Amino acid sequence: MDFLEKKETDLSAAFIQNGYIIQPCENLSGLERIRNKTVDLATNFLGVPYPTDTGEFLDEIASLVPVKKLNSFRLHILSGLMAESWFREAYFSCARSLVEALVGNELVMQRNIGLSIQIPDDNSSLLPLHSDSWGSECSPFEVVLWIPLVDCYQTKSMFILPPEADAKWRERVQEFAGAGTESLYQAIEPELEWLEVPYGNVLLFTPTVMHGNRINQESTTRWSMNIRFKGLFTPYSDKRLGEYFAPIAVRAASKIGMKFTMPGGFDE
Template identity: 90%
Template sequence: MDFLKKIETDLSAAFVQNGYIVQQCENLSALDKIRHKTVDLATNFLEVPYPEDAGEFLDKIFSLVPVEKLNSFRLHIISGLMAEAWFREAYFSCARSLVETIVGNELVMQRNIGLSIQFPGDDSSLLPLHSDSWGSECSPFEVVLWIPLVDCHRTKSMFILPPAADAKWRERVKEFAGAGTESLYRAVEPEIEWLEVPYGNVVLFTPTIMHGNRLNQESTTRWSMNIRFKGLFTPYSDKRLGEYFAPIAVRAASKIGMKFTMPGGFNE
């Protein structure tokens, strides 16, 4: 039996087949607030005035930040965003119904935020081809909510290997054990998909499939955020509840059940 609504069934089928979904942000005002705060933190770090065009400012940030200061700049923005009490709920609201459809409505959310700032031609922020679930740290029940703060396309974006191709190449990974990740990438490259994600859209994808980024060969900077979600009661790997993940949606019946104890002597 399947009691999902048609829209839920369609979204679920697309996610299973493609490994990801790109859709419009469900709360654009929240996304704008996140981008505004990001720009505010950036201008604070650089000691420059707030720009008239936030998107253009972020696109051209490479002209203001030396590569050797990029990591400290990135950490400044992450800590500033995480210090805001509203940030995590705002981020979730950008795709709440999508996450609930794909994952469920009792959820945990990654405690920290991932932030990628990739300058044109800079090889210091590359994320080679990988699948998070191949190691012991990532549960295959996780999903990643990836949100760009600028228009992302081609090498300014991320790539994924669709599930059917991923399954085929996964069986052959051992053939590349001595050749390295780059050799594997070259083999799968004809089958990868580059995600086109304009600002105002979000991506939800499964980290079980191979994905990553390459050298940004576009003329502007990539800015993207990512946070993981999973079902509260699904299996965990090394990234534990309370350490890596924090509950954000626990239903009443679950709260009662987790606190329930049998009365003494009941089974005597």
């Protein structure tokens, strides 16, 4: 039996087939608030005036931040965003119905934020080809909500190996054990999809398939955030509830059930 609505069924089918969904942000004012706060933190770090065009400012950040200061710059922004009590709810609101349709409505959310600032021609911010669920740290029940703060395309974005191709190459991974990840990347490159995600859109993908990025060969800087979600009662790996994940949606029946204890005297 399947009692999902048609929209949910269609989304599920597309997600299973492609490994991702790209759709318009569900809360543009929340996304703007996140981008504006990011720019505010950036200008504070750099000691420059707040720009009239925030998108252009982020695109051209390489002219203001040398590579050697990039990590401290990124950490300053991360700590500033995490200090904002509204941030996590605003981030979730950008794709709430999408996450609920594909994952469920009792959810946990990653406690930390992933932030990528990938300036052109820089090799210090790379995330090589990988699948998060191959190790013991990540659960295959997770999804990643990836939100760009600028237009992301081609090498300014990320790549993903579609599930059908991923299943085929996963069976051959051991062939590349001695040659390394780059050798595997070269083999699968013709089947990779580079995802185009303009600002104002969100990307939800499964980290069970191979994905990653390369050197940004475009003329402007990539800014993207990523946070993981999973069902509250789905299996956890090493990244556990209360440590890596925090509950954000727990329904009344679950709260009652988790607190319920049987009375004594019913052993017979």
